[in-house]
Amino acid sequence: MKRTLFLSTAFVLAMPAYAQSTAPIFAQQLVDKALAAHPELTVLALHVTPPAAADNIIIASNIGRIGKKADDDDLSVLNTGKPRIEMTKSGDLSVEVPMHDHGGQTIGVVGETFRYHAGDDKSKTVELAEQVRDELASQTPSLAKLFERAK
Numbered sequence: 001m002k003r004t005l006f007l008s009t010a011f012v013l014a015m016p017a018y019a020q021s022t023a024p025i026f027a028q029q030l031v032d033k034a035l036a037a038h039p040e041l042t043v044l045a046l047h048v049t050p051p052a053a054a055d056n057i058i059i060a061s062n063i064g065r066i067g068k069k070a071d072d073d074d075l076s077v078l079n080t081g082k083p084r085i086e087m088t089k090s091g092d093l094s095v096e097v098p099m100h101d102h103g104g105q106t107i108g109v110v111g112e113t114f115r116y117h118a119g120d121d122k123s124k125t126v127e128l129a130e131q132v133r134d135e136l137a138s139q140t141p142s143l144a145k146l147f148e149r150a151k
Helices: 002-021 026-037 072-080 122-138
Strands: 041-048 057-061 084-087 093-100 106-114
Touching (some): 026 041, 026 122, 041 093, 041 122, 072 084, 072 093, 072 106, 084 122, 093 122
Antiparallel strands (some): 041 057, 093 106
Protein backbone atom coordinates (compact mmCIF):
# COMPACT_ATOMS: atom_id res chain seq x y z
CA MET A 1 0.00 0.00 0.00
CA LYS A 2 2.79 2.42 0.90
CA ARG A 3 4.58 1.56 -2.32
CA THR A 4 1.46 2.24 -4.40
CA LEU A 5 0.91 5.52 -2.58
CA PHE A 6 4.57 6.47 -3.12
CA LEU A 7 4.44 5.66 -6.85
CA SER A 8 1.14 7.49 -7.28
CA THR A 9 2.53 10.55 -5.55
CA ALA A 10 5.70 10.44 -7.63
CA PHE A 11 3.64 10.17 -10.82
CA VAL A 12 1.41 13.12 -9.87
CA LEU A 13 4.42 15.26 -8.98
CA ALA A 14 6.21 14.35 -12.19
CA MET A 15 3.28 15.18 -14.48
CA PRO A 16 3.73 18.97 -14.44
CA ALA A 17 7.43 18.61 -15.23
CA TYR A 18 6.67 16.21 -18.08
CA ALA A 19 3.90 18.41 -19.47
CA GLN A 20 6.15 21.43 -19.27
CA SER A 21 9.03 19.74 -21.06
CA THR A 22 6.82 18.59 -23.93
CA ALA A 23 5.02 21.91 -24.41
CA PRO A 24 5.53 23.29 -27.91
CA ILE A 25 7.95 26.11 -28.45
CA PHE A 26 6.72 29.64 -29.03
CA ALA A 27 7.44 29.32 -32.78
CA GLN A 28 4.96 26.43 -33.04
CA GLN A 29 2.38 28.49 -31.20
CA LEU A 30 2.88 31.25 -33.80
CA VAL A 31 2.39 28.76 -36.63
CA ASP A 32 -0.79 27.37 -35.09
CA LYS A 33 -2.26 30.86 -34.58
CA ALA A 34 -1.40 31.98 -38.11
CA LEU A 35 -3.01 28.88 -39.62
CA ALA A 36 -6.17 29.49 -37.60
CA ALA A 37 -6.27 33.12 -38.76
CA HIS A 38 -5.62 32.30 -42.43
CA PRO A 39 -7.66 29.33 -43.67
CA GLU A 40 -6.30 29.88 -47.19
CA LEU A 41 -2.91 28.67 -45.92
CA THR A 42 -2.37 24.95 -46.34
CA VAL A 43 1.27 24.80 -45.19
CA LEU A 44 3.28 27.05 -42.90
CA ALA A 45 6.88 26.32 -41.90
CA LEU A 46 9.50 28.42 -40.15
CA HIS A 47 13.11 27.86 -41.24
CA VAL A 48 15.53 29.30 -38.68
CA THR A 49 19.09 28.82 -37.49
CA PRO A 50 18.82 28.17 -33.74
CA PRO A 51 21.16 30.14 -31.46
CA ALA A 52 24.61 28.52 -31.28
CA ALA A 53 23.75 26.15 -34.17
CA ALA A 54 25.31 25.94 -37.61
CA ASP A 55 22.35 24.76 -39.70
CA ASN A 56 19.16 26.48 -40.72
CA ILE A 57 16.31 24.04 -40.00
CA ILE A 58 12.54 23.86 -39.77
CA ILE A 59 11.69 24.71 -36.17
CA ALA A 60 7.89 24.83 -36.45
CA SER A 61 5.32 23.74 -39.03
CA ASN A 62 1.96 22.10 -39.59
CA ILE A 63 3.51 19.32 -41.70
CA GLY A 64 6.15 18.01 -39.34
CA ARG A 65 9.68 17.86 -40.73
CA ILE A 66 10.97 19.58 -37.59
CA GLY A 67 14.77 19.60 -37.73
CA LYS A 68 14.92 19.23 -41.55
CA LYS A 69 17.84 21.23 -42.90
CA ALA A 70 17.10 24.09 -45.26
CA ASP A 71 17.66 23.30 -48.91
CA ASP A 72 19.34 25.58 -51.46
CA ASP A 73 16.04 27.29 -52.35
CA ASP A 74 15.40 28.18 -48.69
CA LEU A 75 18.93 29.47 -48.25
CA SER A 76 18.65 31.55 -51.43
CA VAL A 77 15.67 33.41 -49.95
CA LEU A 78 17.59 33.89 -46.72
CA ASN A 79 20.72 35.16 -48.47
CA THR A 80 19.12 37.37 -51.13
CA GLY A 81 16.04 38.58 -49.26
CA LYS A 82 13.97 37.93 -52.38
CA PRO A 83 10.75 35.87 -52.27
CA ARG A 84 10.61 32.55 -54.09
CA ILE A 85 7.40 31.36 -55.74
CA GLU A 86 6.59 27.96 -57.25
CA MET A 87 3.64 25.80 -58.09
CA THR A 88 3.37 22.64 -56.03
CA LYS A 89 2.63 19.21 -57.50
CA SER A 90 -0.94 19.57 -56.24
CA GLY A 91 -1.38 22.90 -58.06
CA ASP A 92 -1.14 25.18 -55.03
CA LEU A 93 1.22 28.13 -54.80
CA SER A 94 4.25 27.94 -52.52
CA VAL A 95 5.82 31.22 -51.43
CA GLU A 96 8.94 31.65 -49.34
CA VAL A 97 9.76 35.04 -47.86
CA PRO A 98 12.44 36.24 -45.44
CA MET A 99 11.34 36.00 -41.81
CA HIS A 100 11.87 39.02 -39.57
CA ASP A 101 11.72 39.74 -35.87
CA HIS A 102 9.80 42.71 -34.47
CA GLY A 103 12.80 44.98 -35.07
CA GLY A 104 13.00 44.06 -38.76
CA GLN A 105 16.09 41.85 -38.52
CA THR A 106 16.07 38.85 -40.87
CA ILE A 107 16.04 35.71 -38.72
CA GLY A 108 15.00 33.00 -41.17
CA VAL A 109 12.54 32.07 -43.89
CA VAL A 110 8.77 31.62 -43.76
CA GLY A 111 7.55 28.90 -46.12
CA GLU A 112 3.87 29.22 -46.99
CA THR A 113 1.59 27.32 -49.34
CA PHE A 114 -1.75 28.72 -50.44
CA ARG A 115 -4.67 27.22 -52.30
CA TYR A 116 -4.39 28.35 -55.91
CA HIS A 117 -6.86 28.31 -58.76
CA ALA A 118 -6.02 28.93 -62.41
CA GLY A 119 -6.24 32.63 -63.11
CA ASP A 120 -5.56 33.75 -59.52
CA ASP A 121 -3.22 36.74 -59.32
CA LYS A 122 0.10 35.36 -58.06
CA SER A 123 1.24 38.81 -56.94
CA LYS A 124 -1.75 38.96 -54.55
CA THR A 125 -0.65 35.64 -53.08
CA VAL A 126 2.86 37.01 -52.53
CA GLU A 127 1.33 40.05 -50.81
CA LEU A 128 -0.67 37.73 -48.56
CA ALA A 129 2.49 35.74 -47.78
CA GLU A 130 4.23 38.98 -46.80
CA GLN A 131 1.23 39.97 -44.66
CA VAL A 132 1.40 36.66 -42.77
CA ARG A 133 5.17 37.12 -42.39
CA ASP A 134 4.63 40.63 -41.00
CA GLU A 135 2.01 39.35 -38.55
CA LEU A 136 4.53 36.76 -37.32
CA ALA A 137 7.22 39.45 -37.02
CA SER A 138 4.97 41.65 -34.90
CA GLN A 139 4.76 38.78 -32.39
CA THR A 140 8.47 37.87 -32.49
CA PRO A 141 10.57 40.10 -30.25
CA SER A 142 13.74 38.09 -30.90
CA LEU A 143 15.19 34.93 -32.35
CA ALA A 144 15.63 33.50 -28.86
CA LYS A 145 11.93 33.94 -28.09
CA LEU A 146 11.04 31.47 -30.85
CA PHE A 147 12.67 28.68 -28.84
CA GLU A 148 11.05 29.39 -25.49
CA ARG A 149 8.41 26.96 -24.31
CA ALA A 150 4.90 28.22 -25.05
CA LYS A 151 2.73 29.12 -22.11
